Amino acid sequence: MQQYNTTVTLEEAEVQKLVAQLRGPLLRPGDDGYEQARHVYNGMIDKHPALIARCMDVADVMAAVNFARDQQLTLAVRGGGHNGPGLGTCDDGLVIDLSLMKGTRVDPVGRTVRVEGGCTWGDVDHATHPFGLATPSGFISSTGVGGLTLGGGIGYLSRTYGLTIDNLLGVDMVLADGSFVTANADEHPDLFWAIRGGGGNFGVVTSFLFQLHPISTVYGGPMLWPFEQASEVMKFWCDFIADAPEDINGWFAFITVPPAPPFPEHLHLQKMCAIVWCFSGALEEAEAALQPIRTAIPPAVDFAGPIPWPQLQTHFDALYPKGLQWYWKTDFFNNLPAKAIDLHVKYGAQLPTMHSTMHLYPINGAAHRPDPNDTAFSYRDASFAEVIVGVDPDPSNNQRMIQWARDYWMALHPYSAGGGYINMMMDEGTDTVQSAYRDNYARLTQIKATYDPSNLFHVNQNIKPGQ
Template sequence: MVSLHIATTTGEETVLEEARVTAFKSNLRGELLSADDEGYENARKVYNGMIDRHPCLIARCANVADVINAVNFARENKLLLAVRGGGHNGAGLGTCDDGLVIDLSRMKGIRIDPQARTVRVEGGCTLGDVDHATHAFGLAIPSGINSTTGVAGLTLGGGHGYLTRKYGLTIDNLLEADVVLADGRFVTANANENEDLFWAIRGGGGNFGVVTSFLFQAHPVSTVYAGPTLWHLDRATELMQWYRDFITNAPEDLYGFFAFLKVPPGPPFPEHLHTKTMCGIIWCYTGAEEKVEEAFRPIHNFATPAFEHIGPMPYPELQSMFDPLMPTGMQWYWKGDFVNQLSDEAIALHMKYGSQLPSLLSTMHLYPIDGAVNRVGKNDTAFSFREAKWSMVMAGIDPDPANAQKITTWAKEYWNALHPYTCGGAYVNFMMEEGQERVQATYRDNYERLVAIKNKYDPTNLFRVNQNIKPATA
C-alpha cells in the first residue's frame, strides 16, 4: 500500500502517509481495502447502482474494537467518513469519494432472549438476517418490506413496514443501542443512560456515532395472512378513495400498502397480466386465524380484483417476497413525503403520474403509518411526523444506466405535483441528497434539539455523510 491522496472533512485534499495506513491496518481484525486490493471493487458497491463512488479506504470491521480504531483514525487524520450497514441507502450515504468507509457488513451477530422476547442485533445485519433468527422463536421485530434492507439505516431513520400499524415504528421497539462516538468512546444509550443520545438516534439518522448493536423488543409473529390484490387501472381512483377511509379505520392487525406497479412477467401472476400497469394493495394480517375472513370481508366486498394471491405464509417469506425483483445494482431514484390526507385532487394527480410508470420496476407506494405510530408524541423521539397517516415514495427503478435520467425525471415530476398535498417533510430513508432545508422540514421543531445533541456528541461533524444535522460549532 502506498501513500494515498484523500479527501478531508475540510474539503481539502492531502496525502495520507503509508506508515499511518499500515499501522491502522495492523490494528484491525477485519480487512482494510484500497483501490489496488482484490475485493475493493465489490466492497465499494452499494445497493443503488446509480451511486458510483470510490472511497480511499474501506475498513471492513470485524468487531467493536475495529470500529473504535476506524473512528479514531478518521478523526485524527481529518478523513471524510461514511458508515455503511446494509448499503441500502438510496442516496448512497453509506459511501463517499476519497474518504474512509466504515463497513459493518461483517458484524452480523444476533442473540435472542426468548423469555424476555428481546433481540440483540449487530450493525451489519439485514432484515433477512434478523427474520431468520427470530422466526425460529416465533418472533419478529417491526421493520421494512425487503429482507435485503440493512437494520441499522432503517432503524436510525425510524423504520416502518408490515407490522407498523400494530407495533409501531422500528424505533418504538428499540430498547437500547451501543454507539461509538466521534471521540472514540463506546457508550450505551437507553432510557436511563445517555438519554439524550437515545432520543436522537430514534429517527435522527447516523448523525451521532456508529451504532454497533441494537436491542429490540420482539413480538409474537410467525405465520401471517398476506399477499397482493391487484385491480385494473380504471379502478384506481375508486380504489384509492375506498382505501383512504378503509385502512385508517381498519383493525391494527390489518396492514396494506397501496401501489401503482407493472405486473412482473412471471409466476404467480397470469401471463395475460404480465407487464400491465395496474394498481394494488399488498396486505399483511397478523390477527387470529379464525378472524381472517372477517378482516378481509370489506376488501372482498369492495370490488372483485383482477388478481389475488393472499394466504398464510411465514413472516420471513412475506419480507422477502420482492427481493428477486430488485437485486443489488439496479438504478434507483426515489423521493418521498409524509401524507395526512388523500384528497380527490391528490388522487387525480396520482392517477396522472401513476399510470405513466417509466419502467417495469418503477412504482409508487403509500405505506400506512397510523395506529401505534400515532400514539407516540411527536417530541418523544426525533421522528417528528407522528400525526401522519402514510409515508409516500415515488421510486424510479431500472437495471439499465441508460434509463437513469428517465426514471429520475418521472420521480421528480410526480413528487413535485404531489408535494403541495403532503405534510411537507419526508421519511429520511426515502430522501436523496436534497439539501439542508429539506432535512429541517423533516425534523420540524425537533431540529433545534437535534442540533444541541449533535453539538455535544459530534461538534466537528465527523459524521456528516448522511441527512446531516449540522452542529452550530462546526
Template structure:
C-alpha cells in the same frame, strides 16, 4: 492519503481493510443503488467494536471524511463517500435472544432477512421493513416502516438500547436511563451521532400472518385508493396494508395475461385472529374483485422478503418522498395521472401507513417527527439500464412535484436521496433544533456528516 496511514490501519484491524489499488476495491465500494459511484480511499470491514473505535479515531485524527455502511441500501448512497474512510459493518452479525423477555440483541451488520430468520425460529418478529436485503441499522436509525407499523409501531419504537462508538472514540450505551438524550436522537436521527455497533429490540409474537398482495386494474384504482384511505383511517391496528402502483413483472408467479400490465396493489399484513381474515378482507374484495388475489397465511420472513428477487443489488434507483396527512380525491387524480406513465418495469409508487401504534407515540418522544402524518409516500424510479435514468428521473420528479402541494411538510429520511440541508430541516421539523443541540454535544465537529446531516448547533 499516505500509504503509511493505510498500512497502519490495516495492521491494527481484526477485520479487513481494502484500499484504492487493491484487487477487491471495485467490488468493495459498490452499494445497492448502482446510480451511486463513489471512490473512497479505504473501506474497513470491521470485525468487532475495537475495529470501529480504531476507524473512528483514525478518521478524526487525520481529518478524513467518514461514511458508515451497514446494509448499503440507502438510495442516496449515504453509506459510502468519495476520498474518505468507510466503516463497513457487514462482518458484524452476532445475535443473542433473551427468550424469557422477548428481546433480541443484534450487531449492526445484520440484514432484515437474517434477523427475521432468527426470530421466526421461536415464532417472533421485530417490526422492520418490507425488503429482506435492507440493513437493520440504517433502517432502524431512520425510523423503520413496514408490515407491523400499525400494530407495533416503527422499528425505533421497539428499540430498547443501542451501543454506540462516539466521535471521540468512546463506547457508550444509549437507553432510557443511560444517555437518554442520545437515545432520543438515535430514534430517527440516522447516523449523525455515532456508529451504532449493536441494537437491542423487543420481539412480538408474529409468525404466520395472513398477508400478500391484491392487484386491481388501473381503471379501478380511484375507487380502491378512496376505499383504502377511508378504511385505514379507522382500521384496527392488526391490519396493515401498503398501497402501490406498479408494473406486473413477466414471471411465472403471475398469470401471463397480466405480464407488464400497469396495476395498483395493496400488500396486506393481518396479524389478528386468522379465522377472522375473511371478514377483514371481504369489504375490499366485494368493492372490486381483485384481478389477482394472493393473500393467504404466510410465514413472516416470506412476506418480508417477497420482493427481494425483483430488487437485486445493482439497479439504478431514484427516489422522491413526502409525508401526507390525508389523500384527497384531488390528490388521487394526480396519482392516477402519473401511474398511467410508469416509465420502467420496476418503477413504482408506494404509500405506507404511519397511523395506528406508530401514531400513539408522541412527536416529542423520539426524533421521528411526523407521528401525525397518515401516509409516507415514495415515488421510485428503478431500472437496470442507466440509459433509462433520464426518463425515470424526470417521471419521478414530475410525479413528486405535482403531489408536493399535498405534503405534510417533510419526508421520511430513509426514503429520500441526498437532498440537502433545507430538506433535512423539513424532515425533522420541530425536532430539528433539539437534534442539532444533541449533535453539538456528541459530535461537535460533525465527524459523522455522510448522512441526512444535522448540523451541530452554534453556541
C-alpha cells in the same frame, strides 16, 4: 467546524498502523475484494473510497473512527448499503463497513433480540422466527438493520406495533471521539432520543436491542386491480385503513406486472394498482378482516393468504436485486383529498419503467401513539408515507425516471404534510433535512453539538451541530 479531506494524502506508515489495529481487512483500490466492497445497492452510485475498513468488532470500529478523525478524512458508515443516495459510501475517504458484524442473540423469555450493526432484516428474521417472534422492520429483507432503524423504520407492522424505533430498547455505539457508550432510556437518554429517527448523525451503532412480538405466520400478500379501477381502489383503501383494526396493515402501490410467475401471463407488463396486505391477528379471523375489500372491489389477482413472516419479508427481494438504478422522492400526508388521488392516478399511469413504482404506507394506528417530540422522528400525526421511485437496470433510462419522479412529487407536494421520510429521500440539502424533522430539528442540532461537534459523521442526511 472541521473540514475533511476530499483528496487523499495518507502516509503509508499511518495506514499500516491502522491495519495493525484491525481484525478485519482494510481494502484499498486494486486490492482483491475492493471492487465488490465499494458497490452499494443503488447502481446509480459509483464512488471510490480511499479505504474500506471491513470491521469485525467494536474495537475495529473504534480504531477506524479514530483514524478518520485524526487524519481528517471524510467518513462514511455502511451497514446494509441500501441508502438511496449512497450515503453509506464516499469518494476518497474511509468507509466503515459493518457487514461482517452479523451477530444476533435472541432472549425468548424476555422477548428481545440483540443485533449487530452489519445485520440485514433477513438475518434478524432468521434468528427470531424459530421462536415465533419478530420485531417491526421494513419490506425488503436485504435492507440493513442500522439504516432502516435510525431513520424511523416504516414497515408491515407499523400499525400494529409502531415503527422500528418504537421497539428499540437501546444501542451500543462508538462516538466521534472514539469512545464507546450505551444509549437507552436511562443512559444517555438525549442520545437515545436523537438516534430514534435522527439517522447516522451521532456515531456508529454497533448493536441494537429490540423488543420482539409474537409474530410467526401472518395473512398477507398482494391483491391487484386493473389500472382503470385505481381511483376507486385508492379511495376505498384510504377510508378503510383509517379506521381498520391495528392488526391490519396494507400498503397501496402502482405497479407494472412483472413478466414472470406467479402472475398470470395475460397481465404481464400491464400497469395495475395493488394493495399488499399483512394481517397479524388470529389467522381464523383473517378472511373476515379482508372481506370488505374483496366484496366491494373484487381483485383481479388475489395472492393474500397465510404466509410465514420471513417469506412475506422476502416477497420482493428477487424483483429488486442489488445494482439497479434508483431515484427516490418522498413525502408524508395527513390525508388524501380527491384532487390528490386524481394526481396520483395521472402520474401512476406514466410509470416510466417496469421496476418504477409509487407506494403509500399507512403510518397510523400504533405509530400514532407517541407524540411528535417523543422521538426525533417527527411525523407522528401523519397518516401516510409516500415514496416515488424510478428504478431500472439500464442507466440510459435515468433521466426519464428522475424527471417522472420529480414531476410526480412536485404535483403532490402541495397536499403533503411538508416533509419526507429520511430513509426514502435523495441527498437534497439542509432545507429538506430540516423539513423532515420540523420542530425537533433545533434539539437535534444541540445533541449533535454535544456528541459530534466537528461533524465527523456528515455523510448522511446531515444535521449540523448547533451553536
